[in-house]
Amino acid sequence: MNGKHALRNGILWGLGFALMIAALYMVFIYVPTEKHTGIIQRIFYFHVPVAWVSFLAFFITFISSILYLWKRQTKWDAIACASVEVGVIFTTLVLITGPIWAKPVWGIWWTWDARLTTSLVLWLIYIAYLLVRSLATEPAKGARYSAVIGIVGFIDVPIVFLTVNMWRTQHPTTIIFEGGLTTPMLMTLLVCIAAFTVLYVLLVIQSSGLKTMEAEIRRLRIIKAE
Amino acid sequence: MNKAFTKIFTIFWKDMLTEFRTREIIISVLVFALLVLVIFSFAFGTGADMTEMTAPGILWVALTFGGIIGLTRTFAVEKENSRLEGLMLCPVDRAVIYWGKLAGSFTFMLAVAVVVTPIFLALFNLPIFLPRLALVIVLALIGFASVGTLFSALAVNTRARDIMLPILFLPVVVPVIVSAVKATVTVLAGAPWGDMLTWLQIMIAFDIIYLVAATLVFEFVVEE
Numbered sequence: 061m062n063g064k065h066a067l068r069n070g071i072l073w074g075l076g077f078a079l080m081i082a083a084l085y086m087v088f089i090y091v092p093t094e095k096h097t098g099i100i101q102r103i104f105y106f107h108v109p110v111a112w113v114s115f116l117a118f119f120i121t122f123i124s125s126i127l128y129l130w131k132r133q134t135k136w137d138a139i140a141c142a143s144v145e146v147g148v149i150f151t152t153l154v155l156i157t158g159p160i161w162a163k164p165v166w167g168i169w170w171t172w173d174a175r176l177t178t179s180l181v182l183w184l185i186y187i188a189y190l191l192v193r194s195l196a197t198e199p200a201k202g203a204r205y206s207a208v209i210g211i212v213g214f215i216d217v218p219i220v221f222l223t224v225n226m227w228r229t230q231h232p233t234t235i236i237f238e239g240g241l242t243t244p245m246l247m248t249l250l251v252c253i254a255a256f257t258v259l260y261v262l263l264v265i266q267s268s269g270l271k272t273m274e275a276e277i278r279r280l281r282i283i284k285a286e
Numbered sequence: 287m288n289k290a291f292t293k294i295f296t297i298f299w300k301d302m303l304t305e306f307r308t309r310e311i312i313i314s315v316l317v318f319a320l321l322v323l324v325i326f327s328f329a330f331g332t333g334a335d336m337t338e339m340t341a342p343g344i345l346w347v348a349l350t351f352g353g354i355i356g357l358t359r360t361f362a363v364e365k366e367n368s369r370l371e372g373l374m375l376c377p378v379d380r381a382v383i384y385w386g387k388l389a390g391s392f393t394f395m396l397a398v399a400v401v402v403t404p405i406f407l408a409l410f411n412l413p414i415f416l417p418r419l420a421l422v423i424v425l426a427l428i429g430f431a432s433v434g435t436l437f438s439a440l441a442v443n444t445r446a447r448d449i450m451l452p453i454l455f456l457p458v459v460v461p462v463i464v465s466a467v468k469a470t471v472t473v474l475a476g477a478p479w480g481d482m483l484t485w486l487q488i489m490i491a492f493d494i495i496y497l498v499a500a501t502l503v504f505e506f507v508v509e510e
Contacts, residue, residue, distance in 0.1 A: 129506050184457040195444040205440050208503045215499055216458050223461040223488050
């Protein structure tokens with residue numbers, strides 16, 4: 061890793077740390093408790109940023125997968141795969157924090173609402189992505205196959221959402237955009253989104269860097285064996 | 287264009303001939319789909335009040351699971367005796383191979399549906415002749431075949447090939463399954479065309495999007 065990368069990473073770590081501390085302070089001390097749903101509403105500042113990051117992650121995978129199939133550079137495959145790994149973990153967190161909020165507020169853990177169902181289907185698609193990667197007969201094939209799933213899986217998202225939306229929906233959709241959030245709430249949400257986005261970028265940089273090195277080691281081993 | 291069509295037909299006809307001679311796929315898928323139909327009927331009960339609620343679901347579970355078995359076979363047979371390599375050596379565009387295999391898979395699934403659906407309708411004491419249901423089935427099966435052909439070519443080259451296809455295929459075809467079930471409900475309820483229009487539109491959109499996308503990415507799946 062050269063000096064430029066080290067500086068960039070240092071800045072990102074510093075920024076991420078500062079934003080996380082700020083986010084924690086804002087969520088637990090600064091922001092007032094919501095009137096109707098009470099203390100449980102604070103999970104919203106965790107749930108929404110995590111959901112945003114998981115969609116961002118799968119979008120980045122979609123773009124990187126196209127670039128990989130086009131340019132055939134290992135770095136795009138490494139970014140695509142790293143992004144899915146982070147995306148799957150974050151989607152898992154979405155699927156855990158959602159029901160924790162839903163049980164006291166809606167009285168149920170789960171409902172087949174458009175957003176919930178889309179998140180669940182996404183989660184299943186990208187678990188399949190990781191499975192194909194690990195079960196491919198050779199790494200090069202795994203990279204190509206997973207790129208195909210990264211593309212084909214992502215274009216499914218709007219169709220699934222639309223379909224399930226026609227089917228049934230219950231999620232509190234428009235609160236953010238109808239001005240239902242007071243200024244402190246919106247500020248807290250934005251800081252949390254920024255904090256989690258920086259965390260995502262950091263995780264992808266770390267993980268894709270590791271994967272690039274692994275690929276390099278594999279390449280050197282093959283050369284040595286020959 | 288005409289030439290490409292001839293090539294697609296040649297690949298399609300090769301699959302048909304193999305099937306006529308071995309009868310490997312259609313019969314086994316048919317028996318499996320009928321079993322799913324019967325088992326699910328036992329599981330959900332078959333009272334008259336249940337029919338409206340569960341019958342469309344049972345039909346689509348049978349067609350989906352049957353479809354998966356058929357799709358797994360279409361590329362698994364190519365794996366034997368290195369037939370896949372032979373197919374790849376054909377001096378044709380990879381998209382032509384995709385469309386040839388797609389036509390084959392679609393025909394197998396349609397053949398199964400043509401037998402299973404009337405039996406299903408008879409078992410649940412529903413009217414046998416339903417042209418609108420035929421339209422729903424054709425649109426849904428095009429969706430299944432478009433995604434399934436791509437994924438079965440992919441799954442056949444992984445270590446856990448039999449389980450890989452359903453794991454990949456099922457989450458992606460969720461919109462088709464939801465739309466097909468919903469459209470079938472409206473058909474069986476005898477509701478007007480307008481009620482099923484949304485679901486038909488979703489299936490048409492899905493079919494077009496996936497036929498185009500899979501045609502574009504198929505070459506990356508089969509390249510050596």
